[in-house]
Amino acid sequence: MAQNGSLIHVAQGADGTIRVAAGSPVFTHDDVDAPGPDFARSVLDVAGAVLVWPILGEPRPPVAEVHDVGRALEWLWAVYGEPTAAAVHAxxxxxxxxxxxPVDLGALAGAAARLGLAHWAARWWPASYTDGIAVLEPDVLGLESAALTHRCQQLFDDFGDQPDDCVPELIEEHRAGxxxxxxxWRSAPQPAGTARHLENVLRLIDDAADGAGLDGPALRELRSALERGLVRTPVDAGTLFARRDGYALAAGDAPVPGGRVVARGSGTNDWRRYPPGFVDAAEDSVSWTARALGARRQIEVEVVAHVxxxxxxxxxxxxxxxNGGPPSRVPLARRDDVWTGRADLGLSPHLDLPATTPPHVDVGVLLPGFDPGAGPGGRADRDAARALARRRLAAAAQPLTSDDAYHSVSAPFLAETLAATATREDY
Incomplete structure (x- = not known):
């Protein structure tokens, strides 16, 4: 993250929104839109503002779009420091x-950046069997997100317009973890740093659940375990979170072989067009084959499924x-480790192509009702996100020597530590 001593720029747009950014002269949000694809940044909705961190470049303080200065001043000083808070007020x-x-980052800066990154990982982590990028255990990531949200409560208030202030919901959703x-936490052997990280997360969850009035067997077990203290028992962490959702055969017709192959290729795997946990994030996960069946032309699409x-x-x-014609949609069904579907190709009659001419085919994958449509971001951006995931997993495999490391955005999440060190059948 940008070091204390570099500069923060503060400016007000025509609509009154104040933009706070580090490193270069600021442009108000009505001058330029946020560059790059959604998966290139992490975002938090906080009291009176939106915070945005770049993900694919060097760590730096967030850009803040402040729409309610009075509310934002309750936390601005704790993230950017007193000079920036005073500049926003002025x-x-x-x-x-x-x-x-000057940048004079406050005590909340690191935790806020980690919370933003946790939200990014829950939505955009590029898990891929073919690329060798392990999936992050969702319950582990969700519970640490709850702990981080509780730690960052100063960012939020009671106005009810901040969807990222969701500690009780996260605990309930991921209670099974x-x-x-x-x-x-109680397993042995394990690095001392991992044990401290686990205890810190568990204590934050316990405190958050108590404050929210949550109850249940799992939370009572947590309270009891924390009161008893650490009692080591031999456990393989990988078996605790072993996946039970192996590939299963879905209903539907099996692909019918036959016909003459007239073209085949790879499609576009745009992560923005479907929810997380549907498609393997590899660039070549979408493939298609066009066949000639007499006078008909049929396309078969295969998409590698997320585990x-x-x-x-x-x-x-x-x-x-x-051939540049209007897009058509081919329903896909899950079959073992792929999504598959086939349909007749609608060749545009005005093109008057001879039967021997291979069609030009563009194929993408999407979830109707979720898909925002085509947007910025191509292969280079997705490759950068994959490189980030690989770097973080490699770092997570190394023990940390300082408790302070867990307060920085570069430190691993528990889900990354688990993915990097546990023996997983899936990866």
């Missing part, structure tokens, strides 16, 4: 742009565009 009072101020997480992809109830489709 900007709101006088309008326009104020003189840059509490028992294994407690067992992991946790649903086997029923999902309406994933392939979007197929032939």
């Amino acid at each position: 900007c709101a009072a006088g309008g326009g742009e104020v003189s840059p101020v 509490l028992g294994p997480l407690i067992q992991w 946790a992809a649903p086997v029923a109830g999902a309406l994933l489709v392939a979007e197929v565009q032939v």
Whole structure:
């Protein structure tokens, strides 16, 4: 993250929104839109503002879009430091742009950045069997996100317009992971740093659950375990979170071989167009084959499934565009480790192509109702996200020597530590 001593720029846009950014002269949000694809940044909705961190570049303080200065001043000083908070107050009072101020990051800066990154990982982590990027255990990541949110409560208030202030919801959603997480904390052998990290997360969850009035067997077990203290028991952490959702055979017709292959290729795997946990994030996960069946032309689409992809109830489709014509959709069904589907190709009659001419085919994959449509970000951006995931997993395999390391955005999440060190059948 940018070092204390570099500059923070503060300026007000035409609509009154104040933008706070480090490193270069600031542009108000109505001058330029946020560059790059959604998966290139992490975002938090906080009291009176939105915080945005770049993910694929060098760590730096977030960009803040402040729409309610009074509410934001309750936490600005704890993230950016007192000089920036004073500059935002002055900007709101006088309008326009104020003189840059030095970065003097507050005590909450690291935890806020980690919380933003945890949200990014839950949505965009590029898990891929073919690329060798391990999936992050969702309950472990979700519970640490709850702990981080509780630690960052100063960022939020009671106005109810901050969806990222969701500690009780996260604990309830990932309650099934509490028992294994407690067992992991008590397991032996394990690095001392991992044990301290686990205890810190568990104590934050216990405190958050108590404050929210949550109860239940798992939370009572957590309270009891923390009161008893650490009692080591031999446990393989990998077995605690072993996946039970292996590939299953879905209903539907099996692909019918036959016909003459007239073209085949790879499609586009745009992560933005479907929810997490549906498709393997590898660049070549989408493939297609066009066949000639007499006078007909048929396309078969195969998409490598994420290891946790649903086997029923999902309406994933392939979007197929032939020879620049209008896109059509091919329903996909989960079958073993792939999504598959086939349909007749709608060749545009005005093109008057001879039967021997291979069609030009563009194929993507999406979930109707979720898909935002085509957007920025290509292979280079996705490759950068994969490289980030690999670096973090490699770092997670190494023991940390300082408790302070867990307060920085570069430190691993428990889910990354588990993925990097446990023996997993899936990866």
